[in-house]
Amino acid sequence: MRDLSLSLETGQILGLLGVNGAGKSTTLSLIAGALMPDSGTIHLQGQDFLEHPELARQTIGWLPEAAPLWPELTIREHLDAHGRLRGFSGARLKQAGDAVLERLELQDLSQRLAGVLSQGQRQRLGLACALLHRPALLVLDEPANALDPVQVVALRKLLRELAAEGTAVILSTHQLTEVTAVCDRVAILHEGVLRHDAPLPPDQHAALEKTFFDIAMNGRAQAA
Numbered sequence: 001m002r003d004l005s006l007s008l009e010t011g012q013i014l015g016l017l018g019v020n021g022a023g024k025s026t027t028l029s030l031i032a033g034a035l036m037p038d039s040g041t042i043h044l045q046g047q048d049f050l051e052h053p054e055l056a057r058q059t060i061g062w063l064p065e066a067a068p069l070w071p072e073l074t075i076r077e078h079l080d081a082h083g084r085l086r087g088f089s090g091a092r093l094k095q096a097g098d099a100v101l102e103r104l105e106l107q108d109l110s111q112r113l114a115g116v117l118s119q120g121q122r123q124r125l126g127l128a129c130a131l132l133h134r135p136a137l138l139v140l141d142e143p144a145n146a147l148d149p150v151q152v153v154a155l156r157k158l159l160r161e162l163a164a165e166g167t168a169v170i171l172s173t174h175q176l177t178e179v180t181a182v183c184d185r186v187a188i189l190h191e192g193v194l195r196h197d198a199p200l201p202p203d204q205h206a207a208l209e210k211t212f213f214d215i216a217m218n219g220r221a222q223a224a
């Protein structure tokens with residue numbers, strides 16, 4: 001990544017686009033604190049993450065490209081483990097788990113082992129773990145991967161609800177339709193450089209498609 005500068009407001013949903021290898025996952029890993037930048041700063045609510053990594057753990061929910069699950073634990077045990085890691089216990093732990101089970105429609109599967117879940121169910125469990133502590137910033141790497149059309153629509157609804165509650169969301173995707181359906185801002189990376197960063201008004205699918213292909217195919221800088 002070079003000269004990357006991005007900011008996100010409370011309640012905004014930012015879609016991060018780019019061809020394979022453009023740097024989307026690297027950017028999200030930096031924001032989530034899983035990678036350390038060689039230089040630069042990352043702030044959340046005025047605080048420097050790199051100086052206060054504990055702040056990042058409390059305020060960010062991260063779903064990496066492949067949800068990191070333990071095959072021998074059930075869905076409920078995953079949520080308990082994530083909650084305990086963040087200091088939850090007793091009734092608070094159970095309530096937080098119940099809330100995300102309901103939001104991700106996983107109640108009926110709570111006792112199922114992660115190792116036997118379908119890909120889409122694994123993805124929903126990964127999202128449930130990322131959401132458990134009600135993060136102020138949700139960082140999602142291709143969250144619609146492996147979801148069926150019903151769940152894709154449910155995910156859009158969930159992200160809009162979270163944004164309305166004040167959560168900031170940054171998500172990467174290969175689906176331009178996902179961006180136009182749910183994002184109010186779009187950023188496009190190309191070869192580690194941010195080439196476009198602009199609000200996305202409704203009904204702008206054709207314009208977004210043109211901008212994306214101009215950057216992806218010609219490598220031309222587009223005015224944001």
Ligand SMILES: Nc1ncnc2c1ncn2[C@@H]1O[C@H](COP(=O)(O)OP(=O)(O)OP(=O)(O)O)[C@@H](O)[C@H]1O
Nearest residue numbers: 018019020021022023024025026027065172174189
């Ligand atoms: N740990 C690493 N060390 C060296 N290079 C890396 C490392 N991780 C990623 N890269 C390289 O950085 C570039 C960006 O990778 P990244 O995974 O961020 O792309 P992406 O936009 O998420 O791609 P995709 O759409 O294929 O998932 C790629 O060329 C990749 O090979």
